[in-house]
Amino acid sequence: DQQVKQNSPSLSVQEGRISILNCDYTNSMFDYFLWYKKYPAEGPTFLISISSIKDKNEDGRFTVFLNKSAKHLSLHIVPSQPGDSAVYFCAGLFGNEKLTFGTGTRLTIIP
């Protein structure tokens, strides 16, 4: 039962352009949605989050959009930089406890 889905396993974007990573979910009870970035051989690092009562949150080059009716969220990175190359996980948080992660999208920024 995959409650959080990231249907694109990989994405390549030119440096300087916009990267858009997508995530769909099925559990309407999630209170927050979070994006984590992960480099090889390291643990996930928190990037940005959004409350389920909001539709947009922005932090520097990163913006997360939430469409509750479509059960869809997206992470926009603009402009994309080489250091953004990593695996990105979206996650839902319910009941102030466990995170439910998607399978991740590997983002490659092409110089």
Add this chain to the structure above:
Amino acid sequence: NAGVMQNPRHLVRRRGQEARLRCSPMKGHSHVYWYRQLPEEGLKFMVYLQKENIIDESGMPKERFSAEFPKEGPSILRIQQVVRGDSAAYFCASSYRGGDEQYFGPGTRLTVT
């Protein structure tokens, strides 16, 4: 200002042996979470502990796996009689309170031969 510490970083065990994975949360954090990442998959929740208490173990396999977070010392994830399917990266995260941002450790990569 140490982050979440996990050791060992890499662990190799033969089938049937026991694996012990340790996690020291960030200073001041009393909530610990364990996640497992199988190859080509996302992280999956295993167990959520506070000091001396298991809060939610709904993601833990019913047999061979156990976790503890004693009053003193690190949290321990213990896997008895390991099998090849236990090979994965095991991540620990900690937070100050339930619902706060979870900070992840670097993970322990378990390989069962």
